[in-house]
Amino acid sequence: KFSHSHRAPSRRSPHMSARVAPSRPMPRHRRVAPTATSTRAPAVAPSLPSLARDVERRRREDAAPNVVRVLENEIIVVDDALSRATCEEIIRTIEDGNGFAHATSRGPKYGEAWRSNGRYAREDETFARALWDAVDGKRTFEFELDDASGFNPNIRVYKYAGDTGDHFGPHVDERVTVRGRRSG
Structure with missing residues (x-):
């Protein structure tokens, strides 16, 4: 999520940057190639109509998202942000x-954290705004940043196939500034 850089900072530690969290090493046979790879560029953006339906559903029900704080002000899970149908779409x-x-x-x-997984990556302001609206971002994230204004438009969707041992080891994402807004 983003805040305007001239406003109140996140309650996260200001020196926090990307780093690998301690974890057990991967078995030798599962270690991945020594260079970062991405074999295909995305050609399509995810559909927005289903996100709009989720926004309407949440407004109709006047339901606040189910927010679970795994690590206070560091990791949160918005458990019911999108419907199953929207995720599948x-x-x-x-x-x-x-x-x-x-x-x-x-x-x-x-x-870098060990990783081997499917990744969809796309710069998409429209999708980021629709996702923010779908999870009722202002209300969902007000506990951390009173000036939170949206999600990073650098959209990532990861896919983990259990039968191939896909994984993404514990890590902490770095803060970024995009178009004058700083991640929190």
Whole structure:
């Protein structure tokens, strides 16, 4: 999520940046290639009509999202932000386009978490705004930033296939500034 840089800072520690969280090492046979890869560029954006339906559903029910704080002001889960149908539609749209590119990392030796998973990546302001509205972002995130204004338009959707051992090791994302707004 973003806040305007001239406003109150996040309650997160100001020195926090991307880093690998401690974890058990991956078995040797599951280690991934030594360079980061992404094999395909996305061609389509996820559909917005289903997000609009979720916004309307939430407004009709006047329901606040179910927010679970896993780590205070660091990790939160908005458990019921999108309906199952919306999630399935987003996945189907991505798969019907160019699909999920395979993403790997160089690992902790290079300050990166082990990862091997499908990744959809797209810069999309419209989708970010629709997602913010669907989760009722202002109300959902007011506990941390009273000036929160939206999600990063650098959209990522990850897919983990259990049968192939896909994973993304524990890590902390870095703060970024995009178009004058700072992530919290």
